[in-house]
Amino acid sequence: MKEKVLIVGGRAKAKSLAQSLSARGMMPVLINKSEEDCQKLMEYRPSKVICADGTKPYVLEDLQMEAFCQVIALCPRDEDNLMICRLAKNIFPKVRTTALVSNLANKKFFIRCGVDRVVCAVSLITRMIEQEAFMDEMRLEEGLQIVKLDMEASDAAIHKKLWELSLPSNTVIGSILRQDGLFVPQGETTIMEGDQLVLITSDVQKQEAIQILKGEKSDEKQRKHLFW
Amino acid sequence: MVKGRNRKREQNVLVLGCSRLGASLASLCSQREESVTIVDQNEAAFVKLSPNYDGLKACGNVTDMDDLSMVHVKEMDQIFVTTNDDCTNVMCALLLRECNEHAKIFVRLIDPERKQVMDGYAIETICLDDLWVERCSSLLQKESENTQILRR
Numbered sequence: 001m002k003e004k005v006l007i008v009g010g011r012a013k014a015k016s017l018a019q020s021l022s023a024r025g026m027m028p029v030l031i032n033k034s035e036e037d038c039q040k041l042m043e044y045r046p047s048k049v050i051c052a053d054g055t056k057p058y059v060l061e062d063l064q065m066e067a068f069c070q071v072i073a074l075c076p077r078d079e080d081n082l083m084i085c086r087l088a089k090n091i092f093p094k095v096r097t098t099a100l101v102s103n104l105a106n107k108k109f110f111i112r113c114g115v116d117r118v119v120c121a122v123s124l125i126t127r128m129i130e131q132e133a134f135m136d137e138m139r140l141e142e143g144l145q146i147v148k149l150d151m152e153a154s155d156a157a158i159h160k161k162l163w164e165l166s167l168p169s170n171t172v173i174g175s176i177l178r179q180d181g182l183f184v185p186q187g188e189t190t191i192m193e194g195d196q197l198v199l200i201t202s203d204v205q206k207q208e209a210i211q212i213l214k215g216e217k218s219d220e221k222q223r224k225h226l227f228w
Numbered sequence: 229m230v231k232g233r234n235r236k237r238e239q240n241v242l243v244l245g246c247s248r249l250g251a252s253l254a255s256l257c258s259q260r261e262e263s264v265t266i267v268d269q270n271e272a273a274f275v276k277l278s279p280n281y282d283g284l285k286a287c288g289n290v291t292d293m294d295d296l297s298m299v300h301v302k303e304m305d306q307i308f309v310t311t312n313d314d315c316t317n318v319m320c321a322l323l324l325r326e327c328n329e330h331a332k333i334f335v336r337l338i339d340p341e342r343k344q345v346m347d348g349y350a351i352e353t354i355c356l357d358d359l360w361v362e363r364c365s366s367l368l369q370k371e372s373e374n375t376q377i378l379r380r
Contacts, residue, residue, distance in 0.1 A: 086345035
């Protein structure tokens with residue numbers, strides 16, 4: 001039987017989420033209180049669109065027989081999403097709830113209130129813009145980040161095998177992009193000129209890891225050049 | 229020597245949402261010489277307060293923790309959550325319960341079925357429809373008692 005997912009609220013987000021879920025073989029059911037939004041959602045013909053207010057208990061109780069495994073609340077107001085997720089927990093046994101929040105400060109509060117997953121769209125988008133605009137680094141949860149590193153002929157780690165490098169404890173080379181091919185390195189892998197490394201490392205050990213791979217700091221290198 | 233009014237056991241009361249209900253509650257508490265604070269996001273709503281109201285008025289969003297901490301929610305003894313939106317009231321009450329464990333919290337609900345989302349949080353809900361039913365049944369009861377007396 002297909003997994004049933006209930007999506008409450010949201011227009012563009014609900015539509016594209018429903019499309020991607022049905023592509024993955026699930027069965028999305030959409031609830032939206034605006035008739036106009038429901039018309040729009042119907043255009044794409046998902047399994048079911050219900051025009052109702054999902055924050056009302058009887059609306060969800062009417063769907064009790066559907067046995068949803070997931071409820072996703074995409075309303076623009078945080079308080080509506082909290083209501084939907086808390087009602088869903090009461091009405092559908094063993095359901096997993098996901099809520100969208102617009103205020104990042106509410107994320108932890110929602111989790112304490114029993115919502116399983118909380119997504120803050122604004123913070124995700126600003127984070128992505130920051131990455132695209134400013135750096136080749138991506139911040140993961142609490143203190144971890146992903147760093148992209150281009151290897152040049154003069155770097156310390158060139159022609160060395162990974163096991164020969166003593167990288168700091170919280171650091172791994174997740175993948176290497178070499179001549180348009182991407183692979184996950186092993187201990188025996190040798191680092192070549194032109195490789196693009198993707199490093200997963202902690203905030204604290206990032207500098208140390210880069211120094212081991214690239215060699216001495218670039219300003220010292222420049223000074224050496226001057227001596228020559 | 230204690231000067232001024234002798235305030236017996238002053239309570240700190242917080243009213244959230246200056247609806248007609250909120251405004252009358254705040255006015256009542258202020259009349260009873262309790263120290264009252266009322267919060268609404270719309271300043272114009274405060275005109276509903278009685279002219280004798282002498283408590284504090286604060287502009288803010290009742291589901292925003294930053295705004296709530298500005299009105300010292302931790303020191304409140306009684307809190308009335310009375311905006312005219314159930315979802316706002318529920319979220320506000322749950323936020324308040326987290327940062328103030330001792331206060332009595334009363335929440336206005338329009339849909340009594342929504343009570344279930346606050347089970348186990350020691351939050352009192354009051355719903356107009358339930359009050360209507362109670363009042364009607366007590367009035368009808370009285371009436372039937374009266375007719376029985378007349379029949380005798």
